[in-house]
Amino acid sequence: MNTAFDHESIAATMDVLGKAARAATVGLARCDADQRNEALRQAAAAVRAQTGAILAANAKDMRASEARGLSGAMLDRLSLDRERVESMACGLETVAELPDPVGQVLAEWERPNGLTIQRVSVPLGVIGIIYESRPNVTADAAGLCLKSGNAVILRGGSESFHSSQAIHQCLIAGLSAAGIDPAAVQMVPTTDREAVGYLLSSMAEYLDVLIPRGGKSLIKRVQDEARVPVIGHLEGICHVYVHESADAEMAKEIVLNAKMRRTGICGAAETVLVDQAGARRLLPGIVDALSDAGCEVRGDEAVQAMAPGAVAATEEDWSTEYLDAIISIRIVDDISQAMEHIRQYGSGHTESIVADDDEAAARFLSDVDSAILLHNASTQFADGGEFGMGAEIGIATGRIHARGPVGAEQLTSYKYVVRGSGQTRP
Amino acid sequence: MNTAFDHESIAATMDVLGKAARAATVGLARCDADQRNEALRQAAAAVRAQTGAILAANAKDMRASEARGLSGAMLDRLSLDRERVESMACGLETVAELPDPVGQVLAEWERPNGLTIQRVSVPLGVIGIIYESRPNVTADAAGLCLKSGNAVILRGGSESFHSSQAIHQCLIAGLSAAGIDPAAVQMVPTTDREAVGYLLSSMAEYLDVLIPRGGKSLIKRVQDEARVPVIGHLEGICHVYVHESADAEMAKEIVLNAKMRRTGICGAAETVLVDQAGARRLLPGIVDALSDAGCEVRGDEAVQAMAPGAVAATEEDWSTEYLDAIISIRIVDDISQAMEHIRQYGSGHTESIVADDDEAAARFLSDVDSAILLHNASTQFADGGEFGMGAEIGIATGRIHARGPVGAEQLTSYKYVVRGSGQTRP
Numbered sequence: 136m137n138t139a140f141d142h143e144s145i146a147a148t149m150d151v152l153g154k155a156a157r158a159a160t161v162g163l164a165r166c167d168a169d170q171r172n173e174a175l176r177q178a179a180a181a182v183r184a185q186t187g188a189i190l191a192a193n194a195k196d197m198r199a200s201e202a203r204g205l206s207g208a209m210l211d212r213l214s215l216d217r218e219r220v221e222s223m224a225c226g227l228e229t230v231a232e233l234p235d236p237v238g239q240v241l242a243e244w245e246r247p248n249g250l251t252i253q254r255v256s257v258p259l260g261v262i263g264i265i266y267e268s269r270p271n272v273t274a275d276a277a278g279l280c281l282k283s284g285n286a287v288i289l290r291g292g293s294e295s296f297h298s299s300q301a302i303h304q305c306l307i308a309g310l311s312a313a314g315i316d317p318a319a320v321q322m323v324p325t326t327d328r329e330a331v332g333y334l335l336s337s338m339a340e341y342l343d344v345l346i347p348r349g350g351k352s353l354i355k356r357v358q359d360e361a362r363v364p365v366i367g368h369l370e371g372i373c374h375v376y377v378h379e380s381a382d383a384e385m386a387k388e389i390v391l392n393a394k395m396r397r398t399g400i401c402g403a404a405e406t407v408l409v410d411q412a413g414a415r416r417l418l419p420g421i422v423d424a425l426s427d428a429g430c431e432v433r434g435d436e437a438v439q440a441m442a443p444g445a446v447a448a449t450e451e452d453w454s455t456e457y458l459d460a461i462i463s464i465r466i467v468d469d470i471s472q473a474m475e476h477i478r479q480y481g482s483g484h485t486e487s488i489v490a491d492d493d494e495a496a497a498r499f500l501s502d503v504d505s506a507i508l509l510h511n512a513s514t515q516f517a518d519g520g521e522f523g524m525g526a527e528i529g530i531a532t533g534r535i536h537a538r539g540p541v542g543a544e545q546l547t548s549y550k551y552v553v554r555g556s557g558q559t560r561p
Numbered sequence: 562m563n564t565a566f567d568h569e570s571i572a573a574t575m576d577v578l579g580k581a582a583r584a585a586t587v588g589l590a591r592c593d594a595d596q597r598n599e600a601l602r603q604a605a606a607a608v609r610a611q612t613g614a615i616l617a618a619n620a621k622d623m624r625a626s627e628a629r630g631l632s633g634a635m636l637d638r639l640s641l642d643r644e645r646v647e648s649m650a651c652g653l654e655t656v657a658e659l660p661d662p663v664g665q666v667l668a669e670w671e672r673p674n675g676l677t678i679q680r681v682s683v684p685l686g687v688i689g690i691i692y693e694s695r696p697n698v699t700a701d702a703a704g705l706c707l708k709s710g711n712a713v714i715l716r717g718g719s720e721s722f723h724s725s726q727a728i729h730q731c732l733i734a735g736l737s738a739a740g741i742d743p744a745a746v747q748m749v750p751t752t753d754r755e756a757v758g759y760l761l762s763s764m765a766e767y768l769d770v771l772i773p774r775g776g777k778s779l780i781k782r783v784q785d786e787a788r789v790p791v792i793g794h795l796e797g798i799c800h801v802y803v804h805e806s807a808d809a810e811m812a813k814e815i816v817l818n819a820k821m822r823r824t825g826i827c828g829a830a831e832t833v834l835v836d837q838a839g840a841r842r843l844l845p846g847i848v849d850a851l852s853d854a855g856c857e858v859r860g861d862e863a864v865q866a867m868a869p870g871a872v873a874a875t876e877e878d879w880s881t882e883y884l885d886a887i888i889s890i891r892i893v894d895d896i897s898q899a900m901e902h903i904r905q906y907g908s909g910h911t912e913s914i915v916a917d918d919d920e921a922a923a924r925f926l927s928d929v930d931s932a933i934l935l936h937n938a939s940t941q942f943a944d945g946g947e948f949g950m951g952a953e954i955g956i957a958t959g960r961i962h963a964r965g966p967v968g969a970e971q972l973t974s975y976k977y978v979v980r981g982s983g984q985t986r987p
Contacts, residue, residue, distance in 0.1 A: 161904075164928065164930065165928070238927075244949065246947070246948075246949055250938055250942065252948060252949075254965075257930070259960050259961070260960055339784070343960050343961070344960075344961055358765070358788070359788075362784070362785075364790060364791070364959070364961040365790070366961075382983070385983040388983065388985055389983065389985060391985075392985035392986060393985075396985070396986055478587075500978045500980075501664075502590065502591070504590065504683070504976070505976065506976055506977065507976070507977045507979065508976060508977065508978050508979065509979040509980075509981060510978075510979070510980045510981060511980070511981045511982055511983050511984070512676055512979055512980075512981030512983070512984045512985075513984065513985045513986050515985075515986040516676065516979065516981075516984070516986055518986075521672070521986065522672075522678060522977070523670065523672055523678075533790070534685050534686055534769050534770075534974040535685070535769070535770055535790040535792075535961065535962045535974070536961045536962040538974050538975055538976060538977075539680075539975075539976070539977045548960040548961070548964050549964055549965075550930070550931065550932055550933070550934060550964060550965070551932065551933045551934065551948070551964075551965045552926045552934050552936075553933065553934065553935040553936070553938055553942065554926075554935075554936045554937070554938075555935060555936060555937045555938030555942075556937055557808070557811040557814065557815065557937050557938070558937070558938040558939065558942070559814055559815060559817075559818035559819075559822070559938075559939045559941075560818060560822055560939050560941040560942055560944075560947065
């Protein structure tokens with residue numbers, strides 16, 4: 136399918152996808168939860184049955200990417216093995232077990248004139264998902280969309296094209312086995328970047344929302360070009376603020392986990408702020424633990440004075456998402472300066488305060504404006520699974536529609552159902 | 562203030578507004594509900610005290626609009642009198658009495674690892690509102706934004722420029738009296754259309770969401786140009802579907818009210834669909850009542866055969882929002898054809914079914930995909946006030962963030978507050 140497409144045929148192809156997706160929503164609206172869950176379980180079974188075909192397709196993608204000289208981290212994200220394939224299948228089954236997010240009565244009240252009003256959750260409609268190299272996103276994202284009764288158009292990265300197509304075949308098999316229109320989950324059949332442009336700018340008629348998953352340049356392109364509502368996922372410049380009242384051992388463990396458990400996820404901490412008043416007691420243990428774990432520590436002058444192993448942090452460090460074993464540490468005057476630093480350099484993703492002082496914690500949780508705020512816990516809990524949502528498409532850092540982990544519930548809208556007995560408005 | 566602005570000064574002026582609004586959100590976040598409600602009450606008092614000045618400004622707008630030959634309906638929307646000014650003041654006081662939409666715990670749960678998670682409502686941030694001739698929107702929209710802790714940048718219609726400025730002065734007086742930064746409510750100080758373009762395309766840094774209120778051409782411009790999330794308010798092509806099981810008297814009263822109570826609002830019915838099987842019993846009473854009330858009835862051939870007063874409806878009628886004493890009526894085979902008609906021609910705003918058959922009603926309420934669905938009640942209840950929301954900015958027909966009446970609660974986002982005791986992620 137990945138043959139050359141010219142302008143006109145890309146437009147025509149994309150319109151066909153859009154129309155089919157829109158048409159699929161009608162059938163999806165008539166499906167009950169059992170049918171959607173059955174499709175998810177059948178898709179999981181197909182993924183297991185087709186493990187060989189998926190791995191063969193992935194080997195093709197890996198060979199092409201190695202030939203193009205992709206970095207080790209990129210290759211790792213792209214590569215699949217039996218375990219990763221099994222984990223995709225399990226993910227689909229987990230999503231099938233989640234409560235039905237559609238048709239739920241979110242609120243209900245009665246008016247003095249006797250009208251009863253219900254706010255009832257409904258699917259968003261057609262979701263476009265643009266992602267990069269991880270082929271498992273194909274199954275994860277499609278699973279959540281289907282769970283919430285949405286049709287989805289997937290546009291994966293060009294490196295993972297064959298892997299994603301093989302996974303897509305399993306999703307189609309699941310839909311068909313459950314009697315659902317296979318157009319409920321479609322993949323853009325070309326790696327041409329022009330198809331992304333068309334998805335962003337010319338499909339407002341067919342798409343209700345676009346969700347980009349990927350690096351800065353993808354997000355920027357989507358923000359610049361999209362003519363469709365976007366649920367944004369920006370970078371995570373996450374902070375741990377160690378208040379002067381913090382328990383030293385807890386602060387050390389939380390910082391170490393927030394940075395080093397996995398350095399490549401958006402909820403990994405990139406900057407630590409330590410109160411001046413507690414720095415002598417708190418900082419050395421933190422820096423030693425990080426260094427021992429192989430993390431490069433970059434600090435301001437005060438940090439360098441107390442921790443000779445630290446190299447000098449530049450202004451740029453405070454707004455850098457390392458996604459690596461590097462951390463920046465700054466000594467702050469107090470909680471006000473810490474919050475000001477986060478306001479200035481943060482990305483509104485996730486921040487944690489370590490403090491015994493409950494008043495300081497309450498102020499931080501109330502006044503800092505990020506999607507996720509934690510007290511005495513690691514920023515690496517910023518994850519839909521850890522929140523109990525079963526799975527997530529990502530962490531939304533925008534303020535419209537969904538903020539924080541985007542799970543099946545966040546992929547719904549609602550409508551009002553009003554019941555009367557002949558009421559007319561005076 | 563309404564002097565000529567060149568490109569550069571429009572950009573500079575708008576950036577000043579944006580920066581000031583963003584800065585005002587910091588202060589607003591620290592205000593409690595009492596302070597915001599006090600600002601609303603003080604603004605209401607200022608509106609009352611400045612009635613003379615507001616009416617004088619309005620007279621200036623009216624003279625200019627009459628000279629430009631604006632239509633009677635436009636002039637009526639623009640014109641203020643003592644009663645309309647008083648109703649603006651009351652509106653602000655009503656909003657002050659509403660429950661606080663900010664800081665509410667929307668959901669709360671505990672994880673097996675002991676973390677407690679709360680989803681807490683927070684303001685959206687900075688809202689841009691673009692509206693047309695009604696000057697009262699200045700007070701209504703600003704009141705809802707302030708209630709929900711948001712800063713707002715208002716861009717009213719050029720016809721109502723002086724009226725809106727006079728009302729804006731009262732809002733500023735209210736903010737100042739309550740000790741809130743007056744930049745929480747700002748107005749674009751020029752009627753130049755280029756300022757709208759700048760608001761749409763160049764202020765993503767300052768605006769969290771744009772809400773357009775107005776006619777088709779404004780909405781289209783916003784959808785084409787906006788680089789900021791939009792809460793859309795499309796036209797209302799609302800339907801009343803009269804099922805064969807309907808009570809004839811109820812059907813007549815609901816259709817009459819849905820069309821004729823006020824013809825110029827978006828919740829007014831534009832099309833009636835009547836079941837073939839009940840048409841002889843139901844249709845004549847409906848058509849007579851509409852005709853007696855001065856409504857022009859346009860019907861398909863079957864309607865014309867049964868109601869000789871009806872003129873022929875064309876294909877265009879089914880997708881026309883008359884906002885006038887005109888209605889289109891079609892005889893349908895059954896509920897399936899009625900729902901198909903609504904899917905094809907409706908705008909996803911509001912539809913009502915009149916039926917004694919509860920099964921038919923349940924199917925209609927479940928399967929029709931509009932923001933508001935009613936059973937045995939008039940479409941004119943599509944209104945935030947009638948829903949008990951106190952006030953509304955409009956009826957959102959999009960599916961993202963808010964759908965249906967947009968009140969103070971819909972102008973909020975949320976954040977997650979997670980409390981732990983030293984948890985790190987395994």
